[in-house]
Amino acid sequence: MFEYAGIGGLIVLALNIWAIVSIVGSGTTNGSKVLWILLVLILPIIGFVIWFVAGPKSARASV
Template identity: 50%
Template sequence: MGIEVGGLLGLIILIINVWAIIKVVQSGAGTGAKVLWVVLILVLPVLGLLLWFLLGPRG
């Protein structure tokens, strides 16, 4: 109706990225690693998120 598929997909990616950044900040990783992951997620939202899921610090 008023919401396009691209807009909805963008909103979903934004929500998942915010969740991932919160998880990174709460993790036990070092400060440098946290900053690197947050920057990567912000600069490359989809690719950074996929890399974090595959290679990121484990809780």
């Protein structure tokens, strides 16, 4: 049962890393990037969902 918790943690970690990389690559201001990254780091699951819905998209995705 505990091995599933480890897998879930790895999935959340991978999604948060993906979100942070996308935030850094976005075209927004540095202050906005810092706030989004802090949100994702402090609230890993909720922050990721909020970023996914309303956060800045990477510069590559908007082309």
